[in-house]
Amino acid sequence: MMSNKWKNGLMLLAVVLLCVLPLLFVSGDFGGADDAAEGVITEINPEYEPWFKPLTELPGETESMLFALQAAIGAGVIGFSLGLLKGKQGQAKQNSISK
Amino acid sequence: MKKRGFWSFAALIAGFTVYFMLNEPGTAQAMHIMEGFLPVGWAVFWWVAFLPFFVLGIIRLRSMTRENPELKLLLGLAGAFTFVLSALKMPSVTGSSSHPTGTGLGAVMLGPLPMGVIGSIVLLFQALLLAHGGITTLGANAFSMAVAGPFAGYAVYKLMMKLPDREKLALFCAAAVADLMTYVVTSFQLAVAFPAADGGVLASFLKFGGIFAVTQIPLAISEGLLTVLLWNWLKSYSPNEMSLLKRKVKGGNA
Numbered sequence: 049m050m051s052n053k054w055k056n057g058l059m060l061l062a063v064v065l066l067c068v069l070p071l072l073f074v075s076g077d078f079g080g081a082d083d084a085a086e087g088v089i090t091e092i093n094p095e096y097e098p099w100f101k102p103l104t105e106l107p108g109e110t111e112s113m114l115f116a117l118q119a120a121i122g123a124g125v126i127g128f129s130l131g132l133l134k135g136k137q138g139q140a141k142q143n144s145i146s147k
Numbered sequence: 148m149k150k151r152g153f154w155s156f157a158a159l160i161a162g163f164t165v166y167f168m169l170n171e172p173g174t175a176q177a178m179h180i181m182e183g184f185l186p187v188g189w190a191v192f193w194w195v196a197f198l199p200f201f202v203l204g205i206i207r208l209r210s211m212t213r214e215n216p217e218l219k220l221l222l223g224l225a226g227a228f229t230f231v232l233s234a235l236k237m238p239s240v241t242g243s244s245s246h247p248t249g250t251g252l253g254a255v256m257l258g259p260l261p262m263g264v265i266g267s268i269v270l271l272f273q274a275l276l277l278a279h280g281g282i283t284t285l286g287a288n289a290f291s292m293a294v295a296g297p298f299a300g301y302a303v304y305k306l307m308m309k310l311p312d313r314e315k316l317a318l319f320c321a322a323a324v325a326d327l328m329t330y331v332v333t334s335f336q337l338a339v340a341f342p343a344a345d346g347g348v349l350a351s352f353l354k355f356g357g358i359f360a361v362t363q364i365p366l367a368i369s370e371g372l373l374t375v376l377l378w379n380w381l382k383s384y385s386p387n388e389m390s391l392l393k394r395k396v397k398g399g400n401a
Contacts, residue, residue, distance in 0.1 A: 056379060092351060099187060101182065115234045121230060125223050129223055
C-alpha cells in the first residue's frame with residue numbers, strides 16, 4: 049500500500065495540475081468576473097434587461113482583497129480547529145499515561 | 148503497489164493533457180447567477196423554494212448543538228471549508244474561471260440541512276461585499292449551492308457507504324457530486340427562466356450546462372481531492388471526534 053503521506057502528496061499535486069494545465073494548454077482569458085454570463089442570456093433573449101443592480105460595486109483591487117480575506121478567515125478557522133483537535137488528542141494521551 | 152499507483156497517476160495526467168489540448172476554449176463564466184439576471188417571477192419562486200430549507204436548517208442546527216456541543220467545532224470547520232473553497236477562483240478547461248463550493252464535506256459530516264444555512268451565509272457575504280451573485284438571485288443561488296448540492300452529495304455518500312471499505316472514495320464522490328450538482332441546477336434555473344426560441348428549455352439547458360457544468364468538472368475533481376485531504380488530516384488527529392459524528396450521521400434523520 050502507498051503510505052498516506054504519498055497519497056496526500058499526489059492528491060495535492062493533482063489539484064495544482066488541474067489548475068496549472070488549463071492555464072498552459074487552453075487559450076482563454078480566464079476572466080474572474082461573472083459578467084460574461086449575461087452574454088449567453090442576451091443571446092437567447094436580446095430584450096432582457098437586468099432589473100436590479102448590485103448594491104455595492106467595489107474596485108477590483110478591493111474585491112480581490114475581500115476574496116483573500118474570505119479565504120484567510122476560513123483557513124484560520126480550519127487551522128484553529130485542527131490545532132484544538134490535536135491538542136485534545138495529546139492531552140488524552142498524557143492523561144492515559146499518567147493514570 | 149507504489150509503482151502501480153504512480154503509473155496510473157501518470158496516465159491520468161497524460162489523459163488530461165490531451166483533453167486540455169483538444170478542448171475548445173469558451174468565453175462564458177461559470178459562477179452564480181448575477182444580480183438582476185433572473186426575471187422577478189423566478190427570483191421570487193427560488194426564494195420561496197429555498198426558505199423552508201433554511202428554516203429547517205436552523206432548527207436542525209439548534210437541536211444538533213444543544214444535544215452535542217462538541218459538534219460546534221466541526222460545524223465551524225465545515226463552514227470554514229466552504230468559505231475557503233468558494234473564495235478560490237480556479238482556471239478551468241473551458242478557458243474561464245469558476246470556484247468550487249466546499250459544501251460536500253459539511254453535508255457528509257453533519258447532514259445536508261445545516262449546510263443550507265452555512266452555504267447561504269457564504270453567498271450573502273459574496274453578494275453584499277463582492278457583487279458576486281446577488282440579493283435578488285440569492286434564493287436561486289442558495290437553492291443550488293446550499294440545498295441541491297449538499298443533498299446530492301449526501302445521497303451519494305449514503306449510497307456508496309453501502310460498499311465495503313470505500314469511505315474515502317465515497318467522500319470524494321460526495322464532494323465532487325455536490326460541487327457539480329450546484330452548477331447543473333444553476334444551468335437548469337437559467338434554462339427555465341430563459342428558454343431558447345427554438346428548442347425551448349431543453350436547448351437552453353444544454354447550452355448553459357455545456358458552459359457551467361463542463362467548466363466545473365475539473366473543479367469538482369479538485370474539490371473531491373481537497374475534501375479527502377482534509378478528511379485524512381482530521382482523522383489522524385481525532386479518531387474520536389469522527390466516530391462521534393458518524394454515530395450522529397447514522398442516527399440523524401436530516
